[in-house]
Amino acid sequence: xxxxxxxSEHASPLALVGSVDSGGQNVYVAHIxxxxxxxxxxxxxxxxxxxxxxxxxxxxxxxVRVIHVPAGPARFVAKESMxxxxxxxxxxxxxxxxxxxxxxxxxxANFFMSGMVAAQxxxxxxxxxxxxxHALGLVRRQCQGQADGFPDQRFAIEAQxxxxxxxxxxxxxxxxxxxxxxxxxDCERIDIVPCGFDPEELSPVSVNxxxxxxxxxxxxxxxQLGRMVPRKGVDNVVRALAMLKAEHGICARLLxxxxxxxxxxxxxxxxxxxxMQLAQKLGVxxxxxxxxQRPRSALRYFYSAANVFVTTPxxxxxxxxxxxxxxxxxxVIGSAVGGIKHTVVDGVTGYLVxxxxxxxxxxxxxxxxxxxxxxxxxxxxxMRRAYQHYTWRHVAAQLQQIYEEAADSAPNYxxxxxxxxxxxxxxxx
Numbered sequence: 239x240x241x242x243x244x245x246s247e248h249a250s251p252l253a254l255v256g257s258v259d260s261g262g263q264n265v266y267v268a269h270i271x272x273x274x275x276x277x278x279x280x281x282x283x284x285x286x287x288x289x290x291x292x293x294x295x296x297x298x299x300x301x302v303r304v305i306h307v308p309a310g311p312a313r314f315v316a317k318e319s320m321x322x323x324x325x326x327x328x329x330x331x332x333x334x335x336x337x338x339x340x341x342x343x344x345x346x347a348n349f350f351m352s353g354m355v356a357a358q359x360x361x362x363x364x365x366x367x368x369x370x371x372h373a374l375g376l377v378r379r380q381c382q383g384q385a386d387g388f389p390d391q392r393f394a395i396e397a398q399x400x401x402x403x404x405x406x407x408x409x410x411x412x413x414x415x416x417x418x419x420x421x422x423x424d425c426e427r428i429d430i431v432p433c434g435f436d437p438e439e440l441s442p443v444s445v446n447x448x449x450x451x452x453x454x455x456x457x458x459x460x461x462q463l464g465r466m467v468p469r470k471g472v473d474n475v476v477r478a479l480a481m482l483k484a485e486h487g488i489c490a491r492l493l494x495x496x497x498x499x500x501x502x503x504x505x506x507x508x509x510x511x512x513x514m515q516l517a518q519k520l521g522v523x524x525x526x527x528x529x530x531q532r533p534r535s536a537l538r539y540f541y542s543a544a545n546v547f548v549t550t551p552x553x554x555x556x557x558x559x560x561x562x563x564x565x566x567x568x569x570v571i572g573s574a575v576g577g578i579k580h581t582v583v584d585g586v587t588g589y590l591v592x593x594x595x596x597x598x599x600x601x602x603x604x605x606x607x608x609x610x611x612x613x614x615x616x617x618x619x620x621m622r623r624a625y626q627h628y629t630w631r632h633v634a635a636q637l638q639q640i641y642e643e644a645a646d647s648a649p650n651y652x653x654x655x656x657x658x659x660x661x662x663x664x665x666x667x
Contacts, residue, residue: 241280242641243342243365244271245352247327248317250285252296252304254531261465262558263372266433267348273634275301282340284331284355286323288314307331317351318387324351328358335363344404344645346637348372350392353399360402366648368640369399370407373555376420381553382469397421404644407431407637409556410577429640432577433558434630435565439534442567442621443542450539458488458607461544461568463495463537464559466509471550471573473516477596478548478603480520485597486604492526495540502528541566545613546606552593554578560588561628564620569613571602581628587620 244267251268271281280301287306296304307330310323334340345367347356356367375392400406400423408414408430417423448455462475472494482488497507504511510528517523532540541547547563548571556577560570564581570588572578584590591598606613 240278241340241342242274242282243345243359244281244283244348245285245331245345245355246283246348247286247307247309247324247352247355248315248320249348250288250304251283251298254533262433262556263348265558266370266372269434269436269630270346270634270637271302272299273630274638275299276631277634277638279638282342284327284334286310286315286320286327287312305334307334316387317349320351321389321391324354328355331355332359332362344368344641344648346370346641347399347403350375350396350399353403354395357399357402364648366404366644368405368407368637368644369403370409371396371413371417371555372409374413374416374420377416377555378553385468400424403427404648405429405640407640409433410580412576412580413555429636431633431636431640432581432628433556433561434628434633435558435562435624436630437565437625440538440541440562440565443539447539447542451543453543454491458490459544459546460490460492460603461495461540461547461563462492462549463540463547463563464549466494466496466498466507466513468509469551469553471552471593472509472513474550474594474596474599475548476513476516476520476522476526478599479517479525480522481596481600482603482607483522483525485600486607488604488607489525490603490607492522493540493544494526494528495530495532495537497528497530500530502530537562538566541568544568545610546571546588546603548599548603549573549578550591550593550599551575551578557581561624564588564617564624565628567617567621569606569616570620571599571606581623583619583623586616587623588616 246267249263253264271283274281283304284307287308290312292306298304307327309327345356345365347353347367347369349372353369359365360367375396379386400421406428408428414428414430418425462472479492482490497510499506502510517526541563547568549559550573554576560572560578560581563570570582572582573593574590582588589602
């Protein structure tokens with residue numbers, strides 16, 4: 239592999255993580271690209287332009303470029319409304335490849351809409367592609383019902399992509415099982431490769447992390463970190479906090495990191511407003527601290543300052559934050575859904591609880607509060623597991639092997655100098 243094109247239509251590696259459409263996929267794309275570049279592969283990341291001031295090409299890291307594709311309006315468009323712009327995205331990307339006489343060994347599509355673009359590149363240019371879905375439409379619909387804003391045509395598109403892709407990347411065993419059960423995907427073309435973390439970015443803070451953040455040294459601190467959307471189940475954590483106080487006599491502090499702005503703004507992030515109202519109603523508003531967005535360079539301080547990291551979504555395709563917390567030697571309580579039930583080992587690196595059951599969560603929080611030595615052992619075990627299985631370097635190495643196998647079995651790539659002639663011929667038909 240010398241040259242790879244990564245498509246991530248709505249999730250740019252340059253976006254600040256924590257806003258409504260900026261989360262795990264952004265982190266995944268950013269770190270995979272950088273690890274591939276470190277291994278000598280040149281990487282171009284194609285993402286949709288969402289501001290007029292964005293340059294067409296950003297030289298982001300040595301060997302990694304971010305290309306802003308002008309598809310649709312140059313403003314934020316929710317990913318649920320982006321489907322009509324994918325045809326233009328594909329045309330613009332093909333034009334860019336032809337204009338600059340680029341050659342790629344393979345395309346790695348991220349999310350189903352990026353897969354549509356990759357499939358078009360395969361049909362017109364002969365480029366092989368692999369795809370990471372990051373979430374499946376049928377699973378999302380089952381879990382979210384009417385709250386799922388994607389059109390029904392997503393289901394057929396995903397099924398078609400599973401037939402056309404040279405390889406499919408599942409992020410956990412549950413992901414693979416869902417593809418086979420719901421989409422009749424060929425199990426022989428599905429590889430399980432998890433998400434990861436960067437040891438240079440996330441590790442236990444040796445100095446006092448609480449002092450760095452201005453937190454009380456003696457409080458029992460629960461951390462919730464990630465996108466502020468309903469399916470993340472942060473309301474479940476707020477309810478558990480109230481039960482922890484009422485039923486177990488423990489007055490804990492909940493840190494909620496994330497949102498669309500640097501300061502917590504219920505106008506800019508509707509979910510924060512709902513959570514503030516819930517905390518007020520339950521009488522724990524003084525115990526809940528919303529921080530707003532925080533840069534990734536600061537996250538290790540939050541993970542290290544917490545006694546426990548909690549993530550209890552009722553739907554989660556994989557979930558990167560439990561791994562990040564484990565990397566910082568913090569025990570994790572997660573809901574037994576999606577990838578979390580594979581990354582968190584119940585009773586070893588933390589605990590698994592049912593989603594939407596705050597009482598079960600409160601009981602586990604009380605147990606960890608009263609058994610700090612056990613909590614410390616769980617944190618150490620989590621850190622060992624994270625370093626053994628989930629570094630981005632290890633993830634990228636697995637992906638490179640899959641890329642090689644996909645490219646070896648693919649037909650020849652259309653020479654870029656012939657793209658203009660090919661397009662002209664297509665237009666004349």
